[in-house]
Structures are given as structure tokens and as C-alpha cells.
Amino acid sequence: MGRPRKFDEHEVLVAARRVFNETGFHGTSVDDLSRATGLSKGSLYGAFGDKDALFQRVLEDYCAGADADAAARLDGPDDEALDRLRAWLRMPEGDIDRLGCLLAKATAELAWENEAVATRSLATFETLFDSCRQLVEQAQRAGHVDPAADAEVLGGLIVTTHRGIEALAKAGVDTKTLNRIADAAIDNIALAARAGRSVRSA
Amino acid sequence: MGRPRKFDEHEVLVAARRVFNETGFHGTSVDDLSRATGLSKGSLYGAFGDKDALFQRVLEDYCAGADADAAARLDGPDDEALDRLRAWLRMPEGDIDRLGCLLAKATAELAWENEAVATRSLATFETLFDSCRQLVEQAQRAGHVDPAADAEVLGGLIVTTHRGIEALAKAGVDTKTLNRIADAAIDNIALAARAGRSVRSA
DNA sequence: AAGGGTTCTGAACATGCGGTCCAATATACA
DNA sequence: TGTATATTGGACCGCATGTTCAGAACCCTT
Numbered sequence: 467m468g469r470p471r472k473f474d475e476h477e478v479l480v481a482a483r484r485v486f487n488e489t490g491f492h493g494t495s496v497d498d499l500s501r502a503t504g505l506s507k508g509s510l511y512g513a514f515g516d517k518d519a520l521f522q523r524v525l526e527d528y529c530a531g532a533d534a535d536a537a538a539r540l541d542g543p544d545d546e547a548l549d550r551l552r553a554w555l556r557m558p559e560g561d562i563d564r565l566g567c568l569l570a571k572a573t574a575e576l577a578w579e580n581e582a583v584a585t586r587s588l589a590t591f592e593t594l595f596d597s598c599r600q601l602v603e604q605a606q607r608a609g610h611v612d613p614a615a616d617a618e619v620l621g622g623l624i625v626t627t628h629r630g631i632e633a634l635a636k637a638g639v640d641t642k643t644l645n646r647i648a649d650a651a652i653d654n655i656a657l658a659a660r661a662g663r664s665v666r667s668a
Numbered sequence: 669m670g671r672p673r674k675f676d677e678h679e680v681l682v683a684a685r686r687v688f689n690e691t692g693f694h695g696t697s698v699d700d701l702s703r704a705t706g707l708s709k710g711s712l713y714g715a716f717g718d719k720d721a722l723f724q725r726v727l728e729d730y731c732a733g734a735d736a737d738a739a740a741r742l743d744g745p746d747d748e749a750l751d752r753l754r755a756w757l758r759m760p761e762g763d764i765d766r767l768g769c770l771l772a773k774a775t776a777e778l779a780w781e782n783e784a785v786a787t788r789s790l791a792t793f794e795t796l797f798d799s800c801r802q803l804v805e806q807a808q809r810a811g812h813v814d815p816a817a818d819a820e821v822l823g824g825l826i827v828t829t830h831r832g833i834e835a836l837a838k839a840g841v842d843t844k845t846l847n848r849i850a851d852a853a854i855d856n857i858a859l860a861a862r863a864g865r866s867v868r869s870a
Numbered sequence: 871a872a873g874g875g876t877t878c879t880g881a882a883c884a885t886g887c888g889g890t891c892c893a894a895t896a897t898a899c900a
Numbered sequence: 901t902g903t904a905t906a907t908t909g910g911a912c913c914g915c916a917t918g919t920t921c922a923g924a925a926c927c928c929t930t
Contacts, residue, residue, distance in 0.1 A: 470896095470897065470898080470906080470907090471906085471907075472896090472907075472908085488780060489777075489780070489781075490692065490694060490776060490777045491695075492692060492694035492695040493693075493694040493777060495886080495887065495888080496887080496888060496889080497886095497887085497888095500909095505908090505909095506907095506908060506909040506910070507888090507889085507890095507909080507910085508890085508891080508892090508907085508908065508909060508910080509907065509908060509909080511889070511890080512906085512907070512908085513907090516888080516889070517888070517889090569839070570772070570776055570835065571776060573835070573838045573839040573840075574692060574772055574773060574776055574777075574838060575691075575692045575695060575776075575777075577838070577839070577840070578690060578691070584839075584840060587839055587840070588839055588840045588841070591836065591839050591840075591841065616848075616852075619848050619849060619852045620852060622845060622848070622849045622852075623829070623849050623852045623853055623856070625832070625836070626829055626832035626833055626835075626836060626846075626849050626853075627825070627828055627829060627832055628832065629831070629832040629835040629836060630827070630828035630829055630830070630831040630832030630833075630835070631828055631832075633772065633775070633828075633831040633832070633834075633835055634793065634827070634828060634831060636775045636776060636779070637771070637775040637779070637786075637789055637790055637793050638775075638779070638786055638789070638790045638793075639790070639793065643824060644828075646818075646821050646824070647821060647824045647825050647828050650818075650821045650822060650824075650825045651825055651828075654825070654856040654857060655856060669874075669875055669876070669927065669928045669929070670874085670875045670876025670877065670926085670927065670928080671875080671876050671877040671878070671925070671926040671927055671928095672876085672877080672926080672927065672928095673876095673877070673878095674877080674878075697916080697917065697918085698917075698918060698919085699916090699917080699918095707878090708878065708879055708880070709879095709880085709918085709919080709920095710877095710878070710879060710880075710919095710920080710921085711877075711878055711879080713918090713919070713920080714876095714877070714878080715877090718918075718919075719918065719919095
């Protein structure tokens with residue numbers, strides 16, 4: 467009964483995400499969203515509620531995808547774990563559906579006033595922490611990272627590097643430089659397997 | 669001649685920066701700025717021009733300070749260079765006047781539409797790259813980092829880590845975790861001095 | 871003391887925003 | 901085909917925003 471929807475919900479969320487990514491939450495008007503999604507304002511409100519609710523749906527959709535990607539990254543032989551981490555850090559060719567984009571807006575613009583946004587963002591970050599920790603552990607089992615190293619901290623370091631790369635990319639640093647940095651980050655972690663002690667503690 | 673200003677320009681810029689940092693550019697109304705600075709809206713417009721111009725002044729003021737700090741960090745003996753980098757990466761106790769704050773807003777919200785903002789932000793990032801490269805070179809001279817390592821890439825990696833830490837801090841990751849990550853980042857660079865080769869190239 | 875020049879004040883303005891509503895339309899079922 | 905139900909797209913409203921302006925306040929010079 468009743469008329470069925472003419473649009474695909476997920477596609478709308480993706481289109482909306484693109485706009486939010488470009489112009490931020492407060493910088494995006496509902497008219498912008500209407501134009502980008504092809505839905506009229508009335509439809510948007512009918513389907514998703516107000517602008518805040520729509521953003522939260524977009525964020526949820528995005529975080530769910532990021533969580534799934536993080537889980538998928540765990541699949542594979544131990545001796546390729548470092549390569550998977552490396553691939554994750556390097557900038558994609560096609561360009562920018564990187565994690566940080568929306569989360570950066572979310573945490574920078576909304577987290578301070580919207581608890582739900584803050585909570586959801588942090589949850590995805592913790593998923594990332596955990597997935598990176600597990601990948602480091604895989605690399606440890608493969609003998610690519612010092613088994614005595616703290617996998618949790620190294621995993622955190624990788625997430626941090628990822629977020630930093632994304633931030634610098636947005637600031638305009640060129641891809642080649644960022645990819646060299648990504649490689650260095652992985653190489654340094656691999657190197658940690660060999661030495662095992664810092665200069666400081668020596 | 670003429671009536672003298674009742675306010676200190678730099679103080680106004682700092683107050684404005686604090687507001688921009690909290691609520692972002694589009695999320696901050698001129699009334700907010702008026703309240704925070706103690707200046708009436710008319711005065712703000714008279715002294716700084718419109719909102720965009722004020723933001724650019726704030727950014728310039730902030731970047732200049734960041735540039736100066738970067739230069740100051742270069743002063744000191746070579747064998748303390750790594751410690752200076754470590755201190756820079758660790759979260760300050762007092763809290764958040766960190767670099768990334770305003771630059772994050774600037775690049776995330778305005779860079780895409782305001783060329784001047786993008787240019788100024790990138791310039792400060794390149795100052796940072798250079799200062800970190802020099803610090804790594806100091807550490808190399810002190811024997812704390814492999815002299816054969818690429819100081820430019822390692823410097824870039826440190827800037828990246830710094831930005832990542834700042835991003836995670838904003839996302840709500842606790843300070844203790846972030847400081848462990850900061851330490852690991854430095855330790856890994858120091859370790860690079862010992863091994864010198866990555867697992868990959870082995 | 872008077873005048874000129876500059877700044878402050880606060881109210882007013884035009885614009886664009888987020889949010890709401892509704893008549894017309896399209897679909898599914900009986 | 902007819903009826904019920906949802907969607908649609910645009911018109912509409914109240915409000916907050918960025919911006920401006922005329923007049924008052926103030927300092928310096930003469």
C-alpha cells in the first residue's frame with residue numbers, strides 16, 4: 467500500500483556526505499543538500515527529519531562502512547598484515563573517500579554541541595584502534611614487528627598517522643610526499659621489530 | 669589624532685581565535701565574536717572589516733605565532749633535539765592552544781572557498797616541515813637518528829603525527845593514550861637510527 | 871576653547887537560513 | 901477502476917545572520 471520511495475536511501479546519504487565533507491555542517495544549507503541529493507526539502511524532512519538528524523544518519527552510515535572496512539582489513543595471512551596497513555595509510559588514487567573527512571567535520575564542528583555525534587565518532591575511532599592493534603599482532607606473529615612491542619600503542623600510532631595524513635592532504639600537501647610519509651611510518655614500525663629499545667631508555 | 673582605540677588588537681584576535689576554535693567559522697556568529705571580544709559589531713567591522721577578513725587576521729596572527737614557535741624549537745644542543753620533538757608532540761598540561769586547532773578549522777571549513785586561507789595554512793605547515801627536518805638533522809648529528817635516514821621524510825612523519833594527535837584529542841581520545849603514542853613515535857624514529865632498513869627492503 | 875579627525879555605540883536593514891505545510895501526483899491494493 | 905496511502909516539490913514563515921549607518925564620545929592640534 468502507498469507509494470514506494472523513488473530514491474535509494476544509501477545513495478542519498480552518500481550524496482549528502484559528499485556535501486558535508488566539502489562545506490562542513492554549518493556551511494551546508496538544506497537547499498544545498500536538496501540540490502545534491504535530488505530530493506526536495508520536503509522529502510528530506512519527511513524521510514530523515516531535520517538537518518541534525520540527517521547528519522547523524524550520514525555519520526552513522528559512514529561509520530558503519532568504516533567499521534566494516536576495518537574488519538575486512540583483518541582478513542589475510544599474517545605476513546601481509548604490514549602491507550595491508552601500508553595500503554591503508556597510502557593515499558588512494560581515485561581520491562577522497564577517506565575516513566577522516568567526515569569524522570573530522572563531525573568532531574571539529576559538532577562534537578562539542580552534539581553528544582551523539584561525539585559518541586559515534588569516538589566509537590569508530592576505537593574500532594580503528596582495535597583493528598590496527600590486531601594487524602600489528604598479526605605482523606608480530608609473522609616476525610615483522612618485535613613481539614615484545616606494545617601492539618596497542620603501535621596500533622594507536624598508526625591510526626594517528628592515518629588521521630595526520632588525511633589532515634595534511636586536506637591542507638594541500640601533495641600525495642607523493644604523503645605516501646613517502648606513510649611508507650616511513652610503516653618502515654619505522656617494522657624497524658621497531660629489530661631494535662626493540664629507544665634511544666631514551668638506553 | 670582622533671579617538672584612540674579602547675582595545676588591544678592582539679587580545680581581540682586571541683579572543684576571536686578561541687571562539688573560532690570552539691565553534692568553527694560558519695558556526696560562529698558575529699554576535700558571538702562581539703560578545704567574546706567585548707567589541708560592538710560596528711567596532712569589529714570598523715577595525716577589521718567583515719567576518720572573512722577578521723578570520724584571516726586571526727589566522728595570520730596565529731600562524732605567525734606558530735612559525736615563531738617552530739623557529740624557537742630549533743634553539744638548543746643537538747643531543748636534546750629529540751626531546752624537543754617529543755615535548756612538542758606530547759599534549760600540553762594546561763590544554764589546548766595547539767597548532768592544529770585553528771588550522772584544522774581553516775583547512776576543513778574555509779580552504780576550499782578561500783584561496784588566501786589555504787595558502788597561509790599550507791605555508792605554516794611547510795614551516796613546520798622544515799623545522800622538524802632540521803630537528804631531525806640535529807638528532808642525526810647527535811647520533812640519535814641514523815645519519816643515513818631521510819630527514820625530510822622523518823620530519824614530515826613527525827608533523828603528521830602531531831596533526832593526528834591533535835585530531836584524536838579533539839575526537840575525545842584521552843591524554844594518557846595520546847602521550848604514549850607520542851612517545852612511541854619518537855622512539856620509533858630513534859630506532860630507525862639503529863636498524864636503518866625496513867622489513868620490506870630486506 | 872574650538873575644530874577636525876577618528877572611534878565607539880546601538881539600532882536598523884536586507885538577505886538567506888532552517889523548518890513547515892499543502893495541494894498535486896504517483897503507486898499499490900481491492 | 902476506485903480508493904487509500906506516501907511521496908513530491910514548491911510556496912511560505914519566522915528568525916538569525918552579516919552588514920551598514922548616523923550620531924555620540926573622545927583625543928589631538930591650534
